[in-house]
Amino acid sequence: MSLRVGIVGGGQLARMMIAPAVELGLDVRVLAEQPGMSAALAASATGDYRDLDTVLAFARDVDVVTFDHEHVPQEVLRALVAEGVAVHPGPDALFFAQDKLRMRAKLAELGMPQPEWAAISDAAGLQAFLDDNGGRAVVKTPRGGYDGKGVRVVSSPDEVADWLDALDPDGELLVEELVDFTRELAQQVARRPSGSWRAYPVVETVQRDGVCAEVIAPAPRAGQRLAEVAQRIGVAIAEGLGVTGMLAVELFETADDRLLVNELAMRPHNSGHWSQDGAVTGQFEQHLRAVLDLPLGDPAPRAPWAVMINILGGPVSDPLAARIPLALEAHPGVKVHTYGKDPRPGRKVGHVTLTGDDLDTVVSDARGAAAHFDD
Structure with missing residues (x-):
């Protein structure tokens, strides 16, 4: 059976x-x-x-x-x-993915590198944090936000007055320093209930309007030290939180070569879509193996470079499927993945992936393929 x-x-x-x-x-x-x-x-x-x-x-x-x-x-x-x-993942682990304040507190307990942060419940608390952190900060609703939703960059408490007014008597918001990062990275780890794990290469992610637009695997200019640090962070979080299945750790890289934990996702993640066609074992198969406690697959890349470009919004003049032959004709090596969603501005309706030996060529061709789905 x-x-x-x-x-x-x-x-x-x-x-x-x-x-x-x-x-x-x-x-x-x-x-x-x-x-x-x-x-x-x-x-x-x-x-x-x-x-x-x-x-x-x-x-x-x-x-x-x-x-x-x-x-x-x-x-x-x-x-x-x-x-x-x-x-899988279980409630004890998911608790920290569901509440960003609890996540920050637990990561601090584990000794993970993070931005400066605080829990605030009123304008005075937010103003004090702004005064201590350069006058600008990121405010997040602790629960429910994704793809830039529930996140505001502010320089005054007035900019989140509606959130503060809507708080329950014991409610709090999360405020974080506005990190001066050089780029965003992501580290994925798969972990079985029996405890064994496999780590994917650290990747570079490009965000537009709070939504992931592109992923390059592995991250360019990521030397051995950075790759090892990212992996240690990912594995430590997976084990410290008891995650089973796929874990994605979103990271900031700073000008002084630090890595800071930004967000967590305990499931397959947009930063791992490249692995469908670019790794020996893609993240979706790996997640299933992990939650069923089956032997984990090899996460190694199949080619020197893999690029994923999200199709955001999608065409409104004709069905998404009508554009696929055009993209494939122009870029025969590309893989197209559609989500069966109706298009609307900014919505993820699919993605393309491409692998190859030369990064500039792979990026250019992947972007060219994705452009066929723009109006």
């Missing part, structure tokens, strides 16, 4: 787990939030991931539950564990 893996969430990450699940002989099932989502091909149930009865009913027919996102409430996660369901 095939192992049954249940994925909570019907987005593009679940969609991209379907093919490797089939290749591994797994019975993959998806709890989608609504019909017609990206992972509709494997949607065996539709319902609210915040509803305990819905999630329990879904989980009873699978061997392991994993996730397309980190938003399933703690009470639901812990109820699953209490019912004997194998949940």
Whole structure:
């Protein structure tokens, strides 16, 4: 009988787990939030991931539950564990991905390098932090933000007055120093419940308007020391938080060669999409192997360079699929991945990947292929 893996969430990450699940002989099932989502091909149930009865009913027919996102409430996660369901990553680890304040406190406890930060609940607290950190800072809502949402760069408490006014009596916001970084990097680690792990090469990510636009693997100009430091950080966080499955650690590199932890994601991540076609074992297969406690695959690159370019927004004049032949004709080596989403400004509707021996050529051709999906 095939192992049954249940994925909570019907987005593009679940969609991209379907093919490797089939290749591994797994019975993959998806709890989608609504019909017609990206992972509709494997949607065996539709319902609210915040509803305990819905999630329990879904989980009873699978061997392991994993996730397309980190938003399933703690009470639901812990109820699953209490019912004997194998949940990976587990609630204790996901707690730190769900709450940025708790994440910062735990990373400090683990001795991880991070920006200066504080929890604030009023304008006076924010102003004091601004005064101590150069007059500008990043304010984040502790829960629910992604792709630039729930994040503001401010120089005055007035710029987040609405967030402060909306806080519960015991509520807090996270404020961080505005890091003067030279570039953004990401380190991915896969870890099994039995404890073994594999680390991918550190990659460079390029953000536009708070959304990942490009990834280069491995990160250019990343010497052995930087690569080793990034890997040590990633492994220490995976082990310190008890993460099972894929972990992505977003990092700032500073002018004085420091690495600072920015964000965490306990699932396949945009910074790892390059690995679908550019690594011996892609992140989606690796995540499935990890959560099922199967032997982990080789994360080594297949070529000297791999580049991933997100398709943001997508064409509105004709279907996305109509542009694919044009991109493939112009760039035969490119791989196109679409998410089954309707286009809208800034929305991730797909990505392209390309590998090769010369970085400038790979970047140019990948961007050229992605440009076919712009209007």
